[in-house]
Amino acid sequence: MRRSQLFTKTRKQAPADEVSKNAQLLIRAGFIHKEMAGVYAYLPLGKRVLDNIVQIIREEMNAIGGNEVNLTALQRREPWEASGRWSDEVMDVWFRTKLANGTELGLGATHEEPLTDLMKQFISSYKDLPAYPYQFQTKFRNELRAKSGIMRGREFLMKDLYSFSVNREEHDVFYDRVSDAYDRIWQRLGIGNVTYKTFASGGSFSKYSHEFQTLSDVGEDIIYVHEARKIAINEEVYNDEVLADLGVSRDELIERKAVEVGNIFTLGTKFSDALNLSFVDEQGSTQRVFMGSYGIGPSRLMGLLAEHFSDDRGLVWPENIAPMRVYLVRIGTSDQVVQKADKMYEFLQSKGISVLYDDRNARPGDKFADADLIGLPHRVVVSERLLEQEKIEYTHRASGESLLLTEDALLDKLV
């Protein structure tokens, strides 16, 4: 894409009311726009980053048998009444709205109830199980305070996967498969080394649930990390009983701040009991479906990645998350330079390399500052001086390594 065709601009200062680093950087670089506290629009570069994160998660969900769906934001009250959650005391983050005829509706904050209700159409026999629907869906949560940029929103994107199994044994196998898929996702996102499977409080059907917590100074959670075993314990269950369960001692654990990027939860028959989701087993007797839920917040992840992969000059996107791979800087406006830069733009794209081409008539310093702020992995410069040497200047954003290369050598770097 040419900068001249991209409508966003960078800005030197973040808005005064924006206190989170992720939103400050992403707003300055033109990736997002703050509509109101906790509610952000995604601009072209931000949309691409979010799409890249979503696609990685999607591939891993499909690989374990997930079926992608898209449920609705508008929700009837009946399934929520059945589960006892149609109540501001229980669900204190509901947004409510009304149909023209006065019927009260909820705005989806989570989807256990409508999905359990929906699955009654498709599940009647053990032959219909297991089932693994998932979605990427905008969630609405009426948070009192929303000061963490896109890391805690009132309107945000969530990947929610649900499992429907014949019994706990089948459930447990899938639960572990999701855990493994999540580990692959953190690896692919470049945060595998700082993300810990963390023991957290369970529910009626399991002693523990598991969170995936990424170490971060802006984390709202406190976890106790066991480096060697690559696990952690959330402070809410950091007690002698849990330490004994896991066979670890306090002196092996380090207290850290962390951000919850995912969670997996054994729901058991909580919702299938409430909404009467049953199946007939091989012996002909009726059983409740055994459920689990598995969340990841792609927009929160994007915020975390912006915090994690950045320096004092701006964002530093990893290769597979970046909106484009190359920031092509044209310095000068002579026919020769313009032709050369245009050709380079076409050439790289013809090799399947995505490029943001700074074809504006702006000062070199401004272009370099934008390249750093936007944070594409590779910067390529075409200028009069370089043309004379028949070279291209290549700079790696993350390491700062800078080289004068021939076209062939540049291509070797990029493919």
Place this chain on the structure above:
Amino acid sequence: MRRSQLFTKTRKQAPADEVSKNAQLLIRAGFIHKEMAGVYAYLPLGKRVLDNIVQIIREEMNAIGGNEVNLTALQRREPWEASGRWSDEVMDVWFRTKLANGTELGLGATHEEPLTDLMKQFISSYKDLPAYPYQFQTKFRNELRAKSGIMRGREFLMKDLYSFSVNREEHDVFYDRVSDAYDRIWQRLGIGNVTYKTFASGGSFSKYSHEFQTLSDVGEDIIYVHEARKIAINEEVYNDEVLADLGVSRDELIERKAVEVGNIFTLGTKFSDALNLSFVDEQGSTQRVFMGSYGIGPSRLMGLLAEHFSDDRGLVWPENIAPMRVYLVRIGTSDQVVQKADKMYEFLQSKGISVLYDDRNARPGDKFADADLIGLPHRVVVSERLLEQEKIEYTHRASGESLLLTEDALLDKLV
């Protein structure tokens, strides 16, 4: 995908309360689920169809310089007050909701106001224009009645593109480019021959707007079609003045029912005046930005396509819209047949051909009925009897043509 891994089932009867043919078929085939009137969830096969439609539109929007964004559903009242539309009289389809602190919000029914407000950050000079942001966004409209399945929803997907231009001349050029892009979209969706660019009422800044109307017995609009010139006139402006403008006479026109699948509209400075969106021109004087809006409803299109491409046995998806291309039917459960069918499934997928593999232990009649109802373009049957002949039975869903083929000949059919 294997049927055994797809959680949806087909059903013989549509729900009694569902009166529209598109929703009846799509629900019976397991593509969608009715959450409430006008609010539908997309199940795995339906999600794929919708994604295919979206991708075609996206490619054509990008080809004319569109920048994809994603605005928010939750909307502040201020921009709507500025334009005079924060009012139930003017916007009678608003859903409203409230923040926890009592602040009233709207649920996006359309996005002119928040986008115009947002663009003030990025537009200050003629150098910043033109700009063409667009999005695929869930819209919420509090319709009193919603009986057309996914063709008129209370929650539905919309592609909305907006243009920001220096003046009417620049606007007009882009307006025509969008019109051409829309024509390419209808062609690619297989409804080019029944979709007419239709003159409809304009606003303060243009005598006409243009709708794209697809002929359909379930259409809610009446249009007057000029076959030879491939244009039409909406009944709302079917009068002598318009006939004279277009140089056509009543006896050349045929009255038809039609569905509005897209529209393009010259907004002029209506919203830039209201929200103070200006730029400094080359002469240094301040001008209002000249705007246009361009909508397409992908979920409505999906409903229309379901109505249009179907027969008494079910859906008949065109090649580029179908959720998968091949419905592979395995008849029999012998090791030999299972092996052969499994191999065929892997083989077709390895050739890049998407397959829905009916690996269930169901009766052949049920499998054939499902193949017809789900409506993938190609049906391939593997059975004991066919194995003996070293043949595969191939059936084309649209034409009913059925052939016994070798594997090589089958591949020739499909690639």
